[in-house]
Amino acid sequence: MTDTPAPAPLSSPSSPFQIADFRRFWVARLFSVVATSGMVVVLGYQLYDVARGQYGMGIKEAAFQLGLMGLVQFLPQFVLTPVAGVVADRFDRRVIAGLTMVLDALIALVLTLATYYHVLSLxxxxxxxxxxxxxxxxxxxxxxxxxxxxxxxxxxxRAVAINAMAWQIGSMGGPAIAGVLFAVAAALPYGASVALLAIAAVGAFGIRRLPPPAENRQAHPFRQIADGFRFVANDRFLLGCITLDLFAVLLGGATALLPVYARDILTFHGQPVGSYGLGVMRAMPGLGAALVAAFLARRPVEREVGAKMLLAVAAFGVATIGFGLSRDLWLSLLMLIGIGAADMVSVYIRTTLVQLHTPDAVRGRVSAISGLAISCSNELGDMQSGVAAALLGATGAVVFGGVGAIVVTLAWAIGFPELRRARTFAAKYQS
Known part of the structure; x- marks a missing residue:
């Protein structure tokens, strides 16, 4: 009788793409970002155009409407973030992701019909x-x-970098595709978003079940909310990482005013760059970020991660100032690429540090708090840009924001020395 040789042990994956669930996750991420980023850009352009044309508003008044749109998107984040964190820690996370993609598909469908039948209003x-x-x-x-x-x-x-590639490729491709489709037929980008979000939802639902930790199903939701905020508040490292992005991008965001630059500031051959130019400009930060993400996926940052994160935020501010002052389309596009590249380095390092320094049982709530900070920096940043543009003009608002991002970087480097001293991505918690 001969012994049957034992099967060779399966080798550990050397790339996240060797994991089937990660491939589904990545596809869902990519398609949803392409769909929603294109949808939001067209939504902003239509809002500004409707305000200027249908409602007869001036440039500053219409720019203020863009700021209000940022506030309107932020308010649900502010109110529901604690609930969303608890939901992510108490229920299957893939199901939550899939259902929200279905909701976005319904929103895109409503906008498709409203645009096609010419019933848009503020x-x-x-x-x-x-x-x-x-x-x-x-x-x-x-x-x-x-x-x-x-x-x-x-x-x-490496997974964070590859995931960021999906986000940035989507952020780059979505607006560019939407701008072209919008020029062909105004309702077309929304219809494309419906199809892409349906595919993304299928990918999310295809990930294996992810049951939450047993203790999360038994704890009281209100106590879980308080525990999540307490965990972040008591961990200076996490607090510094999250608030750095909050205040730097809150002041330094320029994307909310891109419709103003496209319609009334930047020209090409003597004509405003319009919706085509808006799509290209909106894609440029994504291009810079995608190039950096592709590089980081092959050669991840390993040393002096904290100092590099702070330098990246400062570079983000410098590029923002350059964009604000530029009147040359090509220089403006180059500055937008620099904004995206610097932001990608910061996001990559910060996201990896936060994920590896957070236990799984509280990861949903910490991610929700981090998401609230990102939302504050984006949507409230849009509001800040709109208000600043009404007071200082578009150029003054963008330059003011870039200077603010640099000042915040210096303040956090001094106030949170833990960030400067972070040498590597050494995981504090294992899933």
Missing amino acids: PLLFAMAAAHGTSRVFIGPALSSIAPNIVPAELMP
Whole structure:
């Protein structure tokens, strides 16, 4: 009788893409970002155009409407973030992500029909922006918490970079595609978003079940909310990482004013760059970020991660100032690429540090708090940009924001020395 040789042990994956669930996760992420980023850009352009044309507003008044749209998207984030974090820690995260993608598909469908039948109005556009803000508050914690559950800790830095590639490729491709489709037929980009979000939802639902930790199903939701905020407040390292992005991008965001630059400031051959130019400009930060993400996926940052994160935020501010002052289209596009590249380095390092320094039982709530900070920096940043543009003009608002981002970087480098001293991505918690 001969002994049957034991099967050779399965080798550990060397790339996140060797994991089937990560591939589904990545596709869902990519398609949803392409769909929603294109949808939001067209929504902003339509809101500004409707305000200028249908309602007869001046440039400053219409720019202020863009700021209000940011506020409308932020309010659901502010109110529902604690609930979204608890939901991500108590229920299957892939199901939450899939359902929110279905909700975004319904929003895109409403905008498709409203645009096709020419019944757009400011109240309808604001309502759809608020609905999308509600969707985002739930999808953020769920999606952000999935990767550490399906990828080994040693592959997380690479997974974060690859995941960021999906985000940035989507952020780059979505607006560019939407701008072209909008020029062909105004309703077309929304219809494309419906199809892409349906595919993304299928990918999310296809990930294996991710049951939450047993203690999360038994704890009282209100206590879980308080525990999540207490955990972040008591961990200076996490607090510094999260608030750095909050205040730097809150002041330094320029994307809310891109419709102003496209319609009334930047020209090409003597004509405003319009919707084509808006799509290209909106894609440029994504291009810079995608190039950096592709590089980081092959050669992850390993040393002096904290100092590099701070330098990246400062570079973000410098590029923002350059964009604000530029009147040359090509220089403006180059500055936008620099904004995206610097932001990608900061996001990559910060996301990896936060994920690896947070236990799984509280990861959904910490991701929700981090998402709230990102929402504050984006949506309230849009509001700040709109208000600043009304007071200082578009150029003054963008330059003011870039200077503010640099000042915040210096303040955090001094106030949170833990960030400067972070040398590596060494995981504090294992999933």
